[in-house]
Amino acid sequence: MEKERLNKNFLHEFKEFDFSRIQESKIYLVGSIKFKDYFIKIESILQIFYNKIVSICSVDGLLNKKRFSTKEWDKLQEVALKKLQYQEAILVLDVNDYIGDHSKEEIEFFKRKMKRPIYYLSNLKKSK
Numbered sequence: 001m002e003k004e005r006l007n008k009n010f011l012h013e014f015k016e017f018d019f020s021r022i023q024e025s026k027i028y029l030v031g032s033i034k035f036k037d038y039f040i041k042i043e044s045i046l047q048i049f050y051n052k053i054v055s056i057c058s059v060d061g062l063l064n065k066k067r068f069s070t071k072e073w074d075k076l077q078e079v080a081l082k083k084l085q086y087q088e089a090i091l092v093l094d095v096n097d098y099i100g101d102h103s104k105e106e107i108e109f110f111k112r113k114m115k116r117p118i119y120y121l122s123n124l125k126k127s128k
Helices: 008-012 033-050 059-067 070-084 101-114
Strands: 026-031 053-055 089-093 118-120
Touching: 026 033, 026 101, 033 053, 033 059, 033 089, 059 070, 070 101, 089 101, 101 118
Parallel strands: 026 053, 026 089, 089 118
Antiparallel strands: none
16 A cells, blocks of 8 residues: 555544645745745645745754854844845745744735735635
8 A cells, every 4th residue: 555645633633724825936945944834735735736946944943943153043044034035925834823933034024025925824724
């Protein structure tokens, strides 16, 4: 029997969200590292089911933030802002309505400079 990463158990957590509302192809995920599992899972869902090109700031940063010095973390944030310039839209992973300071900076930059669509995970919930 062939294994499937995106099986029913995996997808159950995200059944209430309608990712088809995201029309753009190049999506940048923004959110707190507290919710790194959401980054990992939503990246796979968007790429496999919706054929999106998904980016994040730094995989190492996502998995190991506490190991970075302030100087290193600031550099990663600087690179994140550069990466945003190549995106068509961002998806803010506002789990439990939480948006951290770095995420707010990225959102504000994207809103002000790029003037492209910003999606919030909380707004992708299907109406009941």
